[in-house]
Amino acid sequence: MYTPVPAPHTESRPLPPYRALFAVDAKDFTGLSAVQHGPVSQLIPELVDQALERAGLHELRDSKRFPASTGDGVVFGFDPAMLPFVLWPFLGVLDDVLGSYNQQFVGPRIRLRASVHVGPLPDAGRPDDGNGTARNDTHRLLDSRPVKAILAAASEQVTHLAAVMSHRVYEDVVLGGYTGLHPDRCVEVPATVDGKNFSQRAWLYVPSPSGNLVQAGVRAREEPADRADAAPTEPGETSADRYGAGYSGNTQRVGEGAAVMGDVGRDVVYTGKSTSYQGTNQHWGSGDNVTGDKRTGESGDRR
Structure with missing residues (x-):
């Protein structure tokens, strides 16, 4: 039955x-x-x-x-x-x-x-x-x-x-x-x-x-990269604030540039303004995460 x-x-x-x-x-x-x-x-x-x-x-x-x-x-x-x-x-x-x-x-x-x-x-x-x-x-x-x-x-x-x-x-x-x-x-x-x-x-x-997380400049905040050319930071400003990348656990902050997840083919040229992330965690989407214009086409793509 x-x-x-x-x-x-x-x-x-x-x-x-x-x-x-x-x-x-x-x-x-x-x-x-x-x-x-x-x-x-x-x-x-x-x-x-x-x-x-x-x-x-x-x-x-x-x-x-x-x-x-x-x-x-x-x-x-x-x-x-x-x-x-x-x-x-x-x-x-x-x-x-x-x-x-x-x-x-x-x-x-x-x-x-x-x-x-x-x-x-x-x-x-x-x-x-x-x-x-x-x-x-x-x-x-x-x-x-x-x-x-x-x-x-x-x-x-x-x-x-x-x-x-x-x-x-x-x-x-x-x-x-x-x-x-x-x-x-x-x-x-x-x-x-x-x-x-x-x-x-x-x-x-x-x-x-590891992998692309490290290659993207993700690093532990307690172990900042040494910068011989580093200019003094402003009061209350960290080196991550100045140079645009900081890491705490899996948190990434991107200052100027683009945060990219996954494989990227062809050229990537970034022309928009600097990006900033103020929240606790970075939100990843599929593809490349950018601020500014993203245009696709043939040669000389601007993304």
């Missing part, structure tokens, strides 16, 4: 319990040799459990809800009360565990994308537990363009994990002050997935930034 499919908006029903969700998948998994797929699929949940152990989250490790393998990763639900500890310290510990593994073992590097979300999901000990919009959105966040782009652009020697969290998680847990992860370490991104009708506000956290 078929299970009847309920029609929405026809009657009121109890709301399923809220469950937090964590998912990871491996970068370039499909590029591995067929003989490596099985061992890597088995290795990823082992590394995640090792990180949970090291982060002191033994209870979470042993109480996962509706865990599942995705082939190139894992996904599981858990008590939302544990969200602050998953964001901090677990994500950073997972990055360290991956880095240690990649240094010690010969073979494919294991670099992961991670997503964290929360929402109502059925959890009653049935085969269909964990299925719902929140689960779908968790996987869409995992496949979204920003988190893929940042991991592809980052150094494989330094950056082993790129994590994206939903705005709901960011607002409730990070802005709420319940986690050790400071808001300045998060960057707002438009989470979109190629070929999918999905677009959400989300937040990126990279425990060990």
Whole structure:
């Protein structure tokens, strides 16, 4: 006998319990040799459990809800009360565990994308537990363009994990002050997935930034670049204010020029006025973020 499919908006029903969700998948998994797929699929949940152990989250490790393998990763639900500890310290510990593994073992590097979300999901000990919009959105966040782009652009020697969290998680847990992860370490991104009708506000956290973040002049404020030609700053003015780039966590401030995410082809000529960012976090869009005129054409494009 078929299970009847309920029609929405026809009657009121109890709301399923809220469950937090964590998912990871491996970068370039499909590029591995067929003989490596099985061992890597088995290795990823082992590394995640090792990180949970090291982060002191033994209870979470042993109480996962509706865990599942995705082939190139894992996904599981858990008590939302544990969200602050998953964001901090677990994500950073997972990055360290991956880095240690990649240094010690010969073979494919294991670099992961991670997503964290929360929402109502059925959890009653049935085969269909964990299925719902929140689960779908968790996987869409995992496949979204920003988190893929940042991991592809980052150094494989330094950056082993790129994590994206939903705005709901960011607002409730990070802005709420319940986690050790400071808001300045998060960057707002438009989470979109190629070929999918999905677009959400989300937040990126990279425990060990590298690659184009460093090449763009992003640096720790406590370690400013030495400037032999530096002129004295005005009272209350920092070197970041004067020279247009400062970094605190994943916060970037751009003075004069353009902040560019992803690959850029052809020439880029910037002719607008200087840009400035006054908020806590930089908001990345897709493409190049500029202030001033942006015109595209043939030779001599001005962007």
